[in-house]
Amino acid sequence: MDETETPDVDLTAPTALPHPLYERLLAADARLFERAARWNWPGAERVLPRLSRSANHGVLWAAVAAGVAATRTPRARRAALRGMASLAVASATVNTLGKRSVRRARPLLDPVPRGRRLRRQPVTTSFPSGHAASAAAFAVGVALESPAWGAAVAPLAFSVAASRVYTGVHFPSDVLAGAALGAGAAFLVRRLVPARAATVPGARPRAEVPALPEGEGLVVVANQGSGTADRVNGLRAALPRAEIVECEPGETGDALAKAAVRARVLGVCGGDGTVNAAAVVALRHGLPLAVLPGGTLNHFALDLGVEDERDLARAVRKGEAVRVDAGRFVSDGTEGLFLNTLSLGVYPELVRARDSWSHRIGGWPAGLLGALRVLREGRHPLEVEVGGERRPLWMLFTGNGVYHRMGLAPGRRTDLADGLLDVRVVHGSGRPALRLLAAAAAGPLTRSPAHAAVQVNRLRLTGLAPGTPLAYDGEVTTVSGEVTVEKLPEALTVYRPLPSTS
Helix, strand or coil, X not given: CCCCCCCCCCCCCCCCCCCHHHHHHHHHHHHHHHHHHHCCCCCCCCCHHHHHHHCHHHHHHHHHHHHXXXXXXXXXXXXXXXXXXXXXHHHHHHHHHHHHHCCCCXXXXXXXXXXXXXXXXXXXXXXXXXXXXXXXXXXXXXXXXXHHHHHHHHHHHHHHHHHHHHCCCCCHHHHHHHHHHHHHHHHHHHHHCCCHHHHCCCCCCECCCCCCCCCCCEEEEEEHHHCCHHHHHHHHHHCCCCXXXXXXXXXXXXXXXXXXXXXXXXXXEECHHHHHHHHHHHHHHCCCEEEEECCCCCHHHHHHCCCCHHHHHHHHHHCCXXXXXXXXXXXXXXXXXXXCEEEEEHHHHHHHXXXXXXXXXXXXXXXXXXXXXXXXXXXXXXXXXXXXXXXXXXXEEEEECCEEEECXXXXXXXXXXXXXXXXXXXXXXXXXXXXXHHHHHHCCCCECXXXXXXXXXXXXXXXXXXXXXXXXXXXXXXXXXXXXXXXXEEEEEEECCCCCCC
């Protein structure tokens, strides 16, 4: 937020006569300002003016956000991003509406000691305080994602807001109004993109599992190809008696099979594909699963409510777990399990394109390039027979559990044991790019010209051409003829931290 730019309103323009009550409020505000100017603020003269200047253009908050994100925990990164997004909304609102609507002159500096005054005085209108709006927006935005980081940032935000009265550039009501506007911006951002805590599914149905205070009996297989070193080291420190096996991507299957023989609890650290392989082994051996997210997306772990090694270690130490559903598909002798999604149509081609580039440019850029390539190429829709009727489809999506749209955020599951398959189809008429974008923008609508959605517990598709690609949990295989997809209700027991009952 910058309040030193050339004003774009005429402060001398004639206005309507103010209401007597409004005049009394302004007079009281001016008296408070003069009282603050006369008040001795111990130690503030060397700190608050510098702090006030550092917050120009949001520089201070960008630096704080970088420091918070540098801690490399998912919650801290989200808190920093939410804080900056809230600041951006508050800044835009103050610049476009606030200062154009209320043309209030700045306070006279006569009662303010010279040592407090800023070297460069703002020349925009006074109401509301942009610095206070930015400070409150950032602090509240951070707190909505991470209360601990919000508490750490709050004193700094309060000091920046107070510095605007201390240096004489704002009346107290300017600061209060700016802070209220900033807090409102943070809550608006939360409404558009809910905080992670608001989307974590309930802790049900609970499962009885062994509590391992130091991790004895837990064998964790870590996929080194997922960049899991920091997470693994953190888990090793939190659970010193756990056995951790680090292996290359092509060795995870064998490592999981060997680990299951000697484990009371099978652990895995990696992306969704690695977690899928571990779930298959855990089901085969009747073992509870401990998942530590370590890949690019980590949909299952994050929907479960496990963000990092601290969450997992807490659940393992206390013996906290739930039962969750799994999905299974069968086609002409091919069988597979999925914890997140299964797709036919253009999405498997996108996964293949992404995987071919991800080792060179990273997962997210590769995914974007893959999507552009798939949508640009001329393709024919997939032909599938559903319920005896042959239909052209650009994509068929099947979720293990119902995905809910929350504001502008991508779909999330709020129940991992709902017994349902979330089936979405994008019809095969028209151009694929337009159809897919329309379906993505519409979200979970029941019907539209572009797509349809239904929740079932079993799905049967026939008439698939030989070699049809099918994607499940980020992996791709081929199917032909008939594909049956079904739910395995509460099939898997997984550790996750449970809410405190105190």
